[in-house]
Amino acid sequence: MQQLAIFGGTFDPIHWGHLLLAETALAQLHLEQVIWIPSKNPPHKQATLFEHRVTMLQLATKNNPAFTVSLIERERSGTSYAINTLIDLSVYYPNTHWYWIIGLDAFQTLPRWYRGSELAQMCDWLIAPRLVGGETIAQSEIICKQVEQKFREKSYTIHWQLLHTPLVRVSSSIMRELCRQGHSIHDLVPEPVRLYIATNNLYSNNSE
Ligand SMILES: Nc1ncnc2c1ncn2[C@@H]1O[C@H](COP(=O)(O)OP(=O)(O)OP(=O)(O)O)[C@@H](O)[C@H]1O
Numbered sequence: 001m002q003q004l005a006i007f008g009g010t011f012d013p014i015h016w017g018h019l020l021l022a023e024t025a026l027a028q029l030h031l032e033q034v035i036w037i038p039s040k041n042p043p044h045k046q047a048t049l050f051e052h053r054v055t056m057l058q059l060a061t062k063n064n065p066a067f068t069v070s071l072i073e074r075e076r077s078g079t080s081y082a083i084n085t086l087i088d089l090s091v092y093y094p095n096t097h098w099y100w101i102i103g104l105d106a107f108q109t110l111p112r113w114y115r116g117s118e119l120a121q122m123c124d125w126l127i128a129p130r131l132v133g134g135e136t137i138a139q140s141e142i143i144c145k146q147v148e149q150k151f152r153e154k155s156y157t158i159h160w161q162l163l164h165t166p167l168v169r170v171s172s173s174i175m176r177e178l179c180r181q182g183h184s185i186h187d188l189v190p191e192p193v194r195l196y197i198a199t200n201n202l203y204s205n206n207s208e
Pocket residue numbers: 008009010011012017018021101102103104105106107128129130168169170171172173174
């Protein structure tokens with residue numbers, strides 16, 4: 001059985017933090033591939049045009065043969081729910097043990113996702129520590145256990161482990177804000193992504 005990870009996100013834009021998570025997951029779990037899933041219509045966020053986000057993902061991941069960008073959410077209309085993505089992907093990748101790469105902030109919201117309890121059991125969760133309220137990496141584990149407990153109270157068992165990454169204080173919102181203020185994001189995103197943002201005038205005060 002092959003071992004694959006899904007890495008879903010808005011990626012608006014992709015940054016080095018995302019790439020570090022995916023590289024760590026590949027190495028830590030000895031995965032065959034990480035499948036990056038840009039969310040087309042995220043249930044909880046406004047996002048830049050899907051095609052821009054996809055192109056930036058493709059530019060950032062093209063040098064790693066273990067990375068695939070899947071456009072599976074482009075095929076579906078309406079809100080992009082994660083459970084539908086995993087169900088659809090399972091058709092293309094049968095006989096697979098699935099992992100899902102996720103930051104601690106997003107993992108905390110999993111109990112509220114559409115059919116979250118069902119989805120939570122369909123894959124193993126690879127959680128990247130992230131500051132959600134000033135806590136340390138050690139406290140990340142406690143937060144994960146609290147999420148696990150919420151599922152246990154509803155008689156659902158979930159499997160998770162922390163990714164061995166340091167706390168990385170970058171986010172797409174920081175990138176967008178830096179661009180809006182006219183600051184450089186050099187070193188915070190891969191160079192082709194920085195150039196794409198500049199060429200297409202994304203995230204500036206004048207962009208749409
Ligand atoms: N620096 C980081 N450390 C840990 N996890 C991260 C980090 N950046 C993103 N993630 C995780 O990657 C996934 C996709 O994130 P997303 O594309 O929304 O980026 P983001 O930086 O969180 O965006 P935004 O700032 O717009 O909310 C989520 O599970 C998120 O928690």
